[in-house]
Amino acid sequence: MAEEKEIKKTFKIQTKDLHLHYGDFHALKGINIAIKTNTVTALIGPSGCGKSTYLRVFNRMNDLITGVKIEGSVLVDDVDIYKDKIAIDNLRKNVGMVFQKPNPFPKSIYENVAYGLRVNGINDKNFIDERVERSLKQAALWDEVQDKLKKSAMALSGGQQQRLCIARTLAVEPTVILMDEPASALDPISTAKIEELIHELKQKYTIIIVTHNMQQAGRVSDRTAFFYLGELIEYGNTKEIFTHPKNPRTQNYITGRFG
């Protein structure tokens, strides 16, 4: 019994035969993936292949779009987040998200990080102070902003803004972090910092990252999933996918023959 629980626990996230429709459009076609705790999984594939849609399944952000229909099961910590009775706000706290374009709120740096705590009912100032500092440190931003926490987040550079968004996500203590092309709007140095950060965060979090950048997928991820036209073509260890892809379409994509 204990053993069985142990085995179950190794998978943080699982989807079984997941189908997603936008109205008449069949966006995801029977996706089966199991993701282990504290790993980085890269979702790659050409634009419109469904990888971002798939990412938004895990914190139910697709719910915001009218006409979305989902079949199959999505398990986070062995709980079916679509069928079992769950509080969506708790799910979104547990499964944080970082977006393509840095989108800090037009508030102070401090308030940006504190926001997630406040909306989840935490008002203890000392607690928030501590959590803000810790989150900014985790996001490798503390040294740059500790003297200007009350300044507007809009005054930060793009790369700093993105790290602030990561800190904002970390503040509510998720266990999973979804990243939707988090570095695509950033310069190479900022990108390197984000990638470094992903390495650090892997120790404590399960990360799923959508990226268009093959090298990035190779650098940051343990496992890679290649999507094409709504189907999961190949899923496996990043090293293997990049060196010995089993499917010719994967090979074509990662060698840049189409994309």
Added chain:
Amino acid sequence: MTEEILDASGRAKRRAQRIAFFTFTFMSFFVIAILLVILSFIIIRGIPAISWEFLTEMPKDGMTKGGIFPAIIGTLCLVAGSMLFAFPVGVMSAIYINEYAKSSWVKRFIQMMTNNLAGIPSIVFGLFGMALFVNRFGFGDSILAGSLTLGLLALPVVIRTTEEALKSVDDSFRIASIALGASKWQTTSLVVLPIAFPNIITGLILSIGRVSGETAPILFTVAAYFLPKLPSGIFDQVMALPYHLYVISTSGTDLKASREMAYGTALVLIVIVLIVNLLANWLRKYFGNKVKLH
């Protein structure tokens, strides 16, 4: 040969450009000129009437002498009262339309109704206000009845500008908030409204301008012909600047004697609207700096 054709077409293009540019420039200056003429006309005729006494005293001698103090206070009361009604109601409706209403059918229906409301002549609002607030609700001719009537008139402007202000808030802010586990209401009140607020103020400015100058809606609901005392509560009648202007220009006791006072009243009305606009503009800048998007 082709060069000649190109040359000619280039000349024609530049000429068309010059004509268009000149016409547009002329028209915009023409509009400014009209505004300046009206303003200077009122200022030149009105200035002689302006004095400390004019601004702070009751009208005297059949409204040919004394001041317009009660009308100033009356108009300020009506502006404040109508905004107290129209602003929350309008802003909340706009929030519902833009943030909550899911079906586009409901949205379109409300928008259509709002536009219709904006198209109703103000005298009809006056009659409606009299029938509903003055008679049916029994408020009598009062600040309350007048404010509600003016508030109804201002409602479409407030709703529409608030809607635009909310629409201009980038969705990425809403999505970021929702993704942190915030509810829709938390997202709206803590993120969307603060960003939209400076532009919502614009709606307030526009509607204050409209409300303070209206005569027809207050005619049957609040405005007093001659009432040389200040109101003591919301069930009192008041004098109001636009109606006072109308009275001393058309049906006063001695129209000639009060001519100067009429221009003075017009000037005061314009200046009040101007001050309110400047104030609201400053508020908008102040809050705009606070949220600072870039």
